[in-house]
Amino acid sequence: MSHPDSESELTRRALLPAGLRDVLPLDAAHEARVIEALLAQCAAHGYDRVKPPLVEFEASLFAGPGAAMSDKTFRLMDPVSQKMMGVRADMTVQIARIATTRLKSEPRPLRLCYAGEVLRVSANQLSPERELVQVGAELLGGDSVAADVEPILLAVEALRSIGVQNLSVDLTAPRVIPVLLGEAELDPDTLAALRAAIDRKHASEVSKLAGPMEPVLTDLMAAAGAWQDSLKQLQSVSLPEAARAAIDRIASIAESVSAVEPELAMTIDPVENRGFEYYTGYGFSLFSRGVRGELGRGGRYRVDGGEGLRSAGFTLYMETVMRALPEPVRPDRLYLPFGTSAETARALRAEGWITIAGLDKEGEPALEASRLGCSHLLKDGAPAAL
Amino acid sequence: MSHPDSESELTRRALLPAGLRDVLPLDAAHEARVIEALLAQCAAHGYDRVKPPLVEFEASLFAGPGAAMSDKTFRLMDPVSQKMMGVRADMTVQIARIATTRLKSEPRPLRLCYAGEVLRVSANQLSPERELVQVGAELLGGDSVAADVEPILLAVEALRSIGVQNLSVDLTAPRVIPVLLGEAELDPDTLAALRAAIDRKHASEVSKLAGPMEPVLTDLMAAAGAWQDSLKQLQSVSLPEAARAAIDRIASIAESVSAVEPELAMTIDPVENRGFEYYTGYGFSLFSRGVRGELGRGGRYRVDGGEGLRSAGFTLYMETVMRALPEPVRPDRLYLPFGTSAETARALRAEGWITIAGLDKEGEPALEASRLGCSHLLKDGAPAAL
Structure with missing residues (x-):
């Protein structure tokens, strides 16, 4: 019989809030290695790492595009200032704040990268986690096609460097639908229903609701697909000037991405708009064939909402990225019987061994080594496989 | 004239809550490198990395030794469970929870390590920060002198590996004073005043308050100092059995630490007790001569408060650790004029260059390179120093 009181106490303490979890041995080290490898790629492209705090005043956290995260953010009362703070639910807005305040005198374009945890009040269907890890990069202050392209190619290069295979990029033009619907003379209810139908890619409902917009919306929806086919189809769609400019961009x-990465799978979805509401230029999502969910997304947005600084960048979602990688393998571990000298142990670690020191005189070192999950035992001065 | 509205907006957004800060370029990457280097040392000694969540239910966060952090912890209401959660103010108790729940079937001793941010409601005089980074290791389930010594030597080896110099270790016996005062027949007010006087190392006040305990307390306080001198003096102090056992330990x-690290500065303070209230065995603090504050501390404590699992380990305080290291130096950066091929750029990064790509046709590449703070320019196919 086990100890029922102690067991139930253990069970109680094991219970974490929904969507929060412990990352356990092998996985935690693996995730940390992958994060550092991704940021090493960003650093090699000149992106400087910054680390904003976990918590900020609401006023700064929900400025500009940050307003979208307000509903998802845990609030805390700051006893020092008596003001409300939020635990960050996203890091992009923090990077923009750093760029426009602490680093406002740095030359543009400014390249910044980051990694950190974010917390959300509620999970969603796509992600049951409420604590997420974001890794990202932002190019602040460039406005050329080359500046649009750099984050896409960097994200692809970084993901490939950690071993993600079968990558694909889905390009979107988040301004096209708002431009078209902004010109449509529809009553608000119809407009909302139409927008929802477009988001759900529900072609027959779009036809029914769109009125005079029907031909152009149908053509746009039909044009989604492999990038070259999509662009060909989009040429013949009759679009207002601002929407045409977005498609041309x-x-x-x-074309620029493909010139560098001719083998990269790339699609265009001209009506995709969900989650890109704050993007003013292009948007993109990253996928790996066979892996559920987005690896990350990015694009261009106006940092200050108005005509101010623009930024192009991306955020990778580590929960999905880790799913796209093989499980980590337990490395070899060498058991050092009790009494092994510190000098010997240090020399073995310098050779690359992970050493597990015996802390009590053991009866049979090989048994103790295998009990502790070691692959090797130091025997007669040399590592021997168990 | 600048734009006053926009400037005041910037100032407002720059304002972070007291004790919270942005870690900026060079420093953020430096801190991340140092954390990974410290944890690489832990990993080489067989400590497996784990990552608990930022937030847990109060019931688990304040279990056992965690109760001490209750006043320092930000609370959040969990809308999912309708229960109160806390943002962790310390990670040690989370590691103990993982060891006794998720990893309860793993063989003992269990070696775990971790790194992460913690948040505190209020700062203290020693540390104005309310968001702190902890890096630590715990050896759960060993009870020998070798198990006491391993975390001390690991902490020293890890700190030395990142370049911390002039290390010293201060050993304490946190049980000695509680044992002695537990036997003293003093009224509660006097006891509290005596305890405070001991904590402040105020010898004359201790003499005045201690009554029959005066000789032994005075001798103990006088015995603090270099470890060999201290042990010599402590031999002649008359102590109750439990206190004598703690000193012998x-x-x-x-002696074990000194056998491995004969040059390491080591002191003993037999009455030091502050902040070690939950330690049931030895305690230790790490310092670097000339650097303000502790680099970290550790020791042995009972994970479950009762007679259950014991753990020996340490936590490093990254704010102090970073102060003990030289400032990071900006690495070389190579400017690639607009139009440099992606292939060339990739080859240069593979050689170790940090590349900064030109995103618009520049008039004079050398000027643009120097405006962007680059040290080198790609000229005629090769990096040239500016």
Whole structure:
């Protein structure tokens, strides 16, 4: 019989809030290695790492594009200032704040990268986690096609460097639908229903609701697909000037990316808009074939909401990125019987061994080594496989 | 004239809550490198990395030794469970929870290590920061002198590996004073005043308050100092059995550490007790001569408060550790004029260059390179110093 009181106490303490979890041995080290490898790629492209705090005043956390995260953010009362703070639910807005305040005198374009945990009040269907790890990079202050393209290529290069395979990029033009619907003379209810139908890619409902916009919306929805086919179809769609400019820009971006990465799978979805509401230029999502969910997304947005600083960048979602990688393998571990000298132990670690020191005189070192999950035992001065 | 509205907006957004800060370029990357280097040392000694969540239910966060952090912890209401959660103010108790729940079937001793941010409601005089970074290791389930010594030597080896110089270790016996005062027949007010006087190392006040305990307390306070001198003086102090056993254990620990690290500065303070209230065995603090504050501390405590699992380990305080290291130096950066091929750029990064790509046709590449703070320019196919 086990100890029922102690067991139930253990069970109680094991219970973490929904969407929060412990990352256990092998996985935690693996995740940390992958994060550092991704940021090493960003650093090699000149992106400087910054680390904003976990918590900020609401006023700064929800400025500009940050307003979208307000509902998802845990609030804390600051006893020092008596003001409300939020635990960050996203890091992009913090990077923009650093760029426009602490680093406002740095030359543009400014390249910054980051990694850190974010917390959300509620999970969503796509991600049951409420604590997420974000890794990202932002190029603040460039505005050329080359500046649009750099974050896409960097994200691809970084993901490939850690071993993600079968990458694909889905390009979007988040301004096209708002531009078109902004010109549509529809009552608010119909407009909302139409927008929802477009988001759900529900072609027959879009046809029914769109009125005079029907031909152009149908053509746009039908044009989603492999980038070259999509661009060909989009040429013949009759679009207002601002929407045409957005599509032309996507064409330039796709051609530039393809020139560097001819083998990269790339699609264009001209009506995709969900989650890109704050993007003012292009948007993109990253996928790995066979892996559920987005690896990350990015694009260009106006940092200050108005005509101010623009930024192009991306955020990788580490929960999905880790799913796209093989499970980590337990490395070899060498058991050092009790009494092994510190000098010997240090020399073995310098050779690359992970050493597990015996802390009590053991009866049979080999048994103790295998009980502790070691692959090797130091025997007669040399590591021997168990 | 600048734009006053926009400037005041910037100032407002720059304002972070007291004790919270942005870690900026060079420093953020430096801190991350140092954390990974410290944890690489822990990993080489067989400590497996784990990552508990930022937030847990109060019930688990304040279990056992965690109760001490209750006043320092930010609370959040969990809308999912309708229960109160806390943002962790310390990670040690989370590691103990993982060891006794998720990893309860793993063989003992269990070696775990971790790194992460913690948040505190209020700062203290020693540390104005409310967001702190902890890096630590715990050896759960060993109870020998070798198990006491391993975390001390690991902490020293890890700190030395990142370049911390002039290290010293201060050993304490946190049970000695509680044992002595537990036997003293003093009224509660006097006891509290005496305890405070001991904590402040105020010898004359201790003499005045201690009554029959005066000789032994005075001798103990006088015995603080270099470890060999201290142990010599402590031999002649007349102590109750439990206190004598604690001192003997410290002697064994000091001798074992010194056998491996004969040059390491080591002191013993037999009355030091502050902040070690939850330690049931030895305690230790790490210092670097000339650097303000502790680099970290550790020791042995009972994970479950009762007679259950014991753990010996340490936590490093990264704010102090970083102060003990030289400032990071900006690495070389190579400017690639607009139009440099992606292939060339990739080859240069593979050689170890940090590349900064030109994103618009520049008039004079050398000027643009120097405006962006680059040290080198790609000229005629090769990096040239500016």
